[in-house]
Amino acid sequence: MLTLLTTEAAVSFADKMDKFVDSTGIAKLLADGSGWGPVVMIFVAFFLLYLAIKHKFEPLLLFTIAFGMLLANLPGAELYHTSLFAGGHIDWQNFYGTAGLLDYLYLGVKLGIYPCLIFIGVGAMTDFGPLIANPKSFLLGAAAQIGIFATFIGACWLGFSDEAAGSIGIIGGADGPTAIYLTSKLCPDLLGPIAVAAYSYMALVPVIQPPIMRALTSKKERSIKMKTLRTVSKKERILFPVVLTVVIALILPSAAPLIGCLMLGNLMKECGVVDRLSKTVQNEMMNIVVIFLGVTVGATATAESFLNVSTLKILLMGIIAFCLGTAGGVLLAKFMNLFVKDENKINPLIGAAGVSAVPMAARVAQTVGQEENPSNFLLMHAMGPNVAGVVGSAVAAGMLMAFLG
Numbered sequence: 456m457l458t459l460l461t462t463e464a465a466v467s468f469a470d471k472m473d474k475f476v477d478s479t480g481i482a483k484l485l486a487d488g489s490g491w492g493p494v495v496m497i498f499v500a501f502f503l504l505y506l507a508i509k510h511k512f513e514p515l516l517l518f519t520i521a522f523g524m525l526l527a528n529l530p531g532a533e534l535y536h537t538s539l540f541a542g543g544h545i546d547w548q549n550f551y552g553t554a555g556l557l558d559y560l561y562l563g564v565k566l567g568i569y570p571c572l573i574f575i576g577v578g579a580m581t582d583f584g585p586l587i588a589n590p591k592s593f594l595l596g597a598a599a600q601i602g603i604f605a606t607f608i609g610a611c612w613l614g615f616s617d618e619a620a621g622s623i624g625i626i627g628g629a630d631g632p633t634a635i636y637l638t639s640k641l642c643p644d645l646l647g648p649i650a651v652a653a654y655s656y657m658a659l660v661p662v663i664q665p666p667i668m669r670a671l672t673s674k675k676e677r678s679i680k681m682k683t684l685r686t687v688s689k690k691e692r693i694l695f696p697v698v699l700t701v702v703i704a705l706i707l708p709s710a711a712p713l714i715g716c717l718m719l720g721n722l723m724k725e726c727g728v729v730d731r732l733s734k735t736v737q738n739e740m741m742n743i744v745v746i747f748l749g750v751t752v753g754a755t756a757t758a759e760s761f762l763n764v765s766t767l768k769i770l771l772m773g774i775i776a777f778c779l780g781t782a783g784g785v786l787l788a789k790f791m792n793l794f795v796k797d798e799n800k801i802n803p804l805i806g807a808a809g810v811s812a813v814p815m816a817a818r819v820a821q822t823v824g825q826e827e828n829p830s831n832f833l834l835m836h837a838m839g840p841n842v843a844g845v846v847g848s849a850v851a852a853g854m855l856m857a858f859l860g
Contacts, residue, residue, distance in 0.1 A: 492758025493528040499761070500525035500753075503651070512658035516631060519749025520650060520756075527557060527754035534558075535754040540565065543643050561751040565643065569748040570636035571716040576741035577632070577845070578696070578720025579733045581813065585839035587691050588684040591791065591801070596843025598787035599809025600851045602627030602780030606772050607855070613768060618642045621855040623769055626653045627776025628848030629660070629810035635752055636713060637852040641859055647756030648766045652773035660815045663774070664781050664807050665823050671785045672803045676792075677827040679802040681836050692725040703850060709860065710853025717849065777810065784809035784840060808837040811844035 503521035506512040527535040535557040539546045545565060550558070563569040586592050603624040610620035618641040625634045626649060634653040638646050656663065669677075696718035704711040723733040760766075784806030792800045804824050808816040817837035824833040 492762050493530055495762060496528040496756065496758050497525060499756075500528065506655075506658075513631075513654045515745055516654050516749045517658065519746055520654065520753035523557065523750035523753025524647070524756045525753075526750070527757055535561065535751075535757075537755075537757055537759065540643060557751055557754040560747050561754065563744075563747055564635065564639050564646070564751050567636055567639060567712065569744050569751075570632040570639075571712050572740065572744045573632045573748065574713055574716040574849075575720040575723075576736045576744070577813075578717040578722075579724045579737045581717075581721055581724075581842055581845070582838065583695055583721060583842055584687040584692065585684055585835050586842050587687045587695055589836070589839045592805075592839030592843045593846075594791070595784050595787055595801075595806045595840035596809045596811075596845075596847040598806065599780045599784035599811075599840070599844050600628060600847045601783035602776040602778070602810075603848070603851045603855075605779050606776035609775070610768075610772055613772075615765075615768075616642070617859050619645055621859050622649055623772050624776055625649075625848070625852055625855065626656065626769075626773035627780045627810070628844070628851060629653070629657050629777060629780065629812040629816070630845060630848040631657060632748075633713060633811075633848045633852050635748065637855060640856055643755070644760060645765075645769065646752060647754075647760050648769045649773075650752045651756060652770050656773055656777045657812045657815070660810075660812045661819050661822075663777060664816065664819050667778055667781045668785060668804055668807050668820075668823050671782060672789070674827055676789070676803050677824055678831065679800050680828070680831055681802055681805075681833070682799070684835055684839075689725070689727075693722065696722045696725070699846070703846075703853075707850060707853045707857060709856040710850050713849040713852065714846065717845065780810045781807045784844075802831075802833055802836065805833055805837040805840055808841040809844045809847070811841065811848045813841050813845060814838065816844070817841040 500521045503517055503524070507514040507518040507521060526532060532555075534555040536553055536555065539550055539554060539558055540561070545562070606627050607620045607624035610623045611617060615623065622634075622638040622642040622645050625637045628634065631650065631653050635646065635650055638649045700711075700715050700718040703714045720733075720736055723729050723736065785803045786806070788801045788803040788806035792803070795801070802824060804820040808820045810816050817834055820837035821832070821834040824831045
């Protein structure tokens, strides 16, 4: 009898061990038909973590994106399921019985919540004073969006669908939340590659932009000193976000969520009566949403969606979009100088700040300008096109949604 019990115990223990071994990530990896794709993606996540931690490339979001990518590609973790969001729709029928942690958090991306909340924080940290003082900056910010539409046409020519082409083109706006918002609406299958491309190129602004700026301008143009901007009144600062929200929403309702949230945050900052709210959206809320947004966007970068030829095309088209946006702002500034007197000329370098990588692009314009003339201070002038680019990229996203959505 004792021998029988011992044998049964041994069999039961062996069954449990077999079950345990089968449940490990290693066993699932070996049994998974996807091969070594998850392993490659894990190493890609390690590389992005290295860039974020060691080289500080857009660390606030690249760090969280990389870790989300790591979590989603760990075999057997079951934190994120692409099948629940296949075809751009949420499979509510199977959601509550299947969903993992990142599936629930991803709803904030899918429903367009996180990018809009981030825009509230961005608005509360943005000073539109330089743009109000020099309305011509709107034109430079608009010119920098040429990269979005030129790349959209190029991506269509390469065989991408209209929705995918629009999502790829928005990389040229150098605005991560806008790129995520538009892609989640038009082509969520490409969210991982597009988010990684957008934030990687934003981090590389000091590397990508200066050669283009120098190639398109002369030493004399880079040395142009601009007049000091006038002081903007508090009344102007308060009216600006209200009026701009109404005007853009009436003309392009699809841009209202992003523009409305951006201007809500800015009005919190400028009105002076809700300082607690302004500080909250700039700090606590912004930080929490960035964590959720980054981790869940990174989770969409699975081996199936990332390791393919389309991803390489997206990365290539993204850098082209970014370069065209930089060139568009510089060239428009040069064109505008043909019609103004010498004392009112625009330093073309500030046109490159029209891409909405705030405030990095404006700092690059300042740095390149001071290389030619150490006494030249372009930062505040460049902030005008820079914040105009934020508005411009959101409007461009609204236009693409209106035409393609």
